[in-house]
Amino acid sequence: MLKSAYRVIQSTVIKDCILPLFFSKERSQAAHREIQADEPEFVSHFLQGQKGVLRVWFHAASVGELESLWPVVIATAEKDAEIILTVFSESAWSSVERLKQALLNYQCRVVYVGYSPWEGKWKEALERMAPTLFITAKYEAWPDLWLSLEELRIPLAIVSARARKSLRIAKWVCERIGGKLPQLYLFACLESDVPPLKDLFPKASIQVVGEPRWDRAFARSEQGSHRAQELMNTYRKLKRPWGVMGSAWLEDLEFLDSALKKMPGSLWVVPHQVDSQSIRKIEKFLISRGLRPLRTTEPGLESSEELNGREPPCLLVNEMGFLSELYAQADWVYVGGGFGDGIHSTIEPAIQGVPIAVGPRGTQKFSEVQALTQTGQLRILARSCQVDEWLKTLFSVCSDNKHDWKQQAKDRLGATQKILETIEKIGRAC
Numbered sequence: 392m393l394k395s396a397y398r399v400i401q402s403t404v405i406k407d408c409i410l411p412l413f414f415s416k417e418r419s420q421a422a423h424r425e426i427q428a429d430e431p432e433f434v435s436h437f438l439q440g441q442k443g444v445l446r447v448w449f450h451a452a453s454v455g456e457l458e459s460l461w462p463v464v465i466a467t468a469e470k471d472a473e474i475i476l477t478v479f480s481e482s483a484w485s486s487v488e489r490l491k492q493a494l495l496n497y498q499c500r501v502v503y504v505g506y507s508p509w510e511g512k513w514k515e516a517l518e519r520m521a522p523t524l525f526i527t528a529k530y531e532a533w534p535d536l537w538l539s540l541e542e543l544r545i546p547l548a549i550v551s552a553r554a555r556k557s558l559r560i561a562k563w564v565c566e567r568i569g570g571k572l573p574q575l576y577l578f579a580c581l582e583s584d585v586p587p588l589k590d591l592f593p594k595a596s597i598q599v600v601g602e603p604r605w606d607r608a609f610a611r612s613e614q615g616s617h618r619a620q621e622l623m624n625t626y627r628k629l630k631r632p633w634g635v636m637g638s639a640w641l642e643d644l645e646f647l648d649s650a651l652k653k654m655p656g657s658l659w660v661v662p663h664q665v666d667s668q669s670i671r672k673i674e675k676f677l678i679s680r681g682l683r684p685l686r687t688t689e690p691g692l693e694s695s696e697e698l699n700g701r702e703p704p705c706l707l708v709n710e711m712g713f714l715s716e717l718y719a720q721a722d723w724v725y726v727g728g729g730f731g732d733g734i735h736s737t738i739e740p741a742i743q744g745v746p747i748a749v750g751p752r753g754t755q756k757f758s759e760v761q762a763l764t765q766t767g768q769l770r771i772l773a774r775s776c777q778v779d780e781w782l783k784t785l786f787s788v789c790s791d792n793k794h795d796w797k798q799q800a801k802d803r804l805g806a807t808q809k810i811l812e813t814i815e816k817i818g819r820a821c
Contacts, residue, residue: 393568398511398535444500445818446473448522450507451487453480456528458736459551461490462606462807463526467814468499475520477507479531514539524548524817525573532561540573546817550810551602551758552577554587562591576817578810580758598813601806602758608738609804612715619716622687628695629704632656632722637714638663638735639727644676646730646750650778651680656722657704660684661714663727663735670709677705715739723785729753729771734760737769744797748772748781762803768796 449464451457457478468474474494478487491504508516513536517525525540528550540547549558565572575595577588580602588597634654636643639662644651651658662673670686677684684707685698698704708717718724724740729750738759740747747763751773754760763769770781 394538394570397564397568398514400511444471444473445815446475446502446521446523447814448475448477448517448520448525450477450525450527450531451479451483452527452529452531453478453483454486456531457483457486457490458604458607459528459602460526462603462610463550463810463814464490465493465497466807466811468494468497468501470811470815471500472814472818473500473502475502475522476504479507510535514542517543517545524814526550526814529553530555530557532557534561534564534568534570537561537565537573538568538570541571544574546574546576548576548578548810548814548817550578551604552579552588552597553584553758554591559591576813578806578813580806581761584758598809600809601803602738603806603810604736604738604759605742605800605803606805606807608715608736608742609801612719612739612742616713616716618710619713622713623716623720626657626695626698626706628699629657629706630655630699633659633720634723634725635659635661635714635717635721635740636725636727637661637718637740639673639725640664640731641669641672641676642730643725643727643750644673646772646775647725647778648680648775650775650782651677651682652703653779653782654703657698657706658682659706659708659717659721661708661717665709665711670707674707677707718743718745721745723747725749737763741768742797742800744768744793744795744800746770746785746792748778766796766799767792768799 526548577597682705684705718740728734733753734749747769
C-alpha cells in the first residue's frame, strides 16, 4: 500500500508540479515518451531481447558518474552484451551522445540510449526493457528503482560505491514503505570503503576493484591531439617549468591571486568555460594582476621568445578538447573548481606523475583525492598561506617522486576488467 502511494506521488505530484521548476519541458517528457512508445527514438529493433544474451542497463546521474561507467560500458558491449544506457541530468546529454556513437562505431547491440524514467515510473520501464542486470555509479540511488529491481528480481551493481548519504536515504525510504532491497553487488575503490558499506548493506556482495576512471583517463591520454601538438611546437621554447591551471574558474584565480606572478617559468590557464564572457572575465583579472595573457586562438606574431619577455609568460587557452595533452607537458598542475561547485578530475594530471594542487570543495567525494594525498602527489589548499608553502616544495618533490607517481597510477589500472568479470558471472547465473 505504502509503495503504491509513494509511486503515485512521485509520478504525478512531483513529476507534474515540482520537476518542471527545475528541468526543461523536453527533459520532463522525453524519457517516459520514448521508453513507453511502440517505436521509441533510440530503441533498436530487438527491444524484446534475445534468449541467452546478457542485457545490461547502465544509468548515470550526470557527467562524472558517466565517466566512471564509460569504460565498463564499452568493455561490456565488446562481450556481445546488449546495452541500455540512460542519464538523469541534462548536462550529461552531450556526453551520453558521444558514448552512444562510440558504441555504434563498435557495432554493438544498443537497445536504448536516452534519459532515464522519473521516480515512480521505473517498474514499467524495467518490465519493458527487461535487463539482466542494472548498473549505477556513486550517488545515484532511487527508492522506486530499488523496489522495482527487487520485485522483478533484477540485480543491482554500484560502481565506485561508498556509504554515501544518497544510498542511506534510499535504503531508509525502502524500509519505511515496506519494501525490500534488490540483490546488491558493490564495487568499492578503497579497502577503507568496505566496513561502512558492510554495515549499511550486510547482505551485499562487496568487492574492492579500484576506480574505472583511471582506465578511462589512460585510454584518452593515448589518443593524442593534433591541436595540442601544434601548440607544443609553437611554444616549445617557453620558460620551464610549465604550470597548467586546468578547468580553472575565476574563483580559483582569485584564491591564488598574489602567487600568480611568483610562479616560476610559464603559466597555462585553461578555463573550465570558454565562452567569450567567461574568457573576458578571466583575462581582465589576469591583466589586473600584472600578467599579459596571450589567447591561444589569437597568437598573431607572438613567439616563445617574445612571450618569455613577459613575467611570467602566460597563455590563456580559450579552446577545448586537449587538456589531457597539456597535462602531459606540465611540470605542475592546479585543478580548478575547489572554490566553486567542487573540484574537477585530478586523475588526468595524476597519470602524468606531476604534483597537483586543488581547492577544498568536493575533495571528500573522490577516492582518488584521498589516495593522491596519501602519496604526497596532491595538496589541498584551503588558505592562501598554504600556496607559498606548496610553491617552495613543488619542484624538489616533483623531481624526487615523478617516476614513483607514474608507476602508482599504472598500478591503479584494471578496475574495468574486474567489474566485467563479475558482470559476466552474474549474467551466467541469471
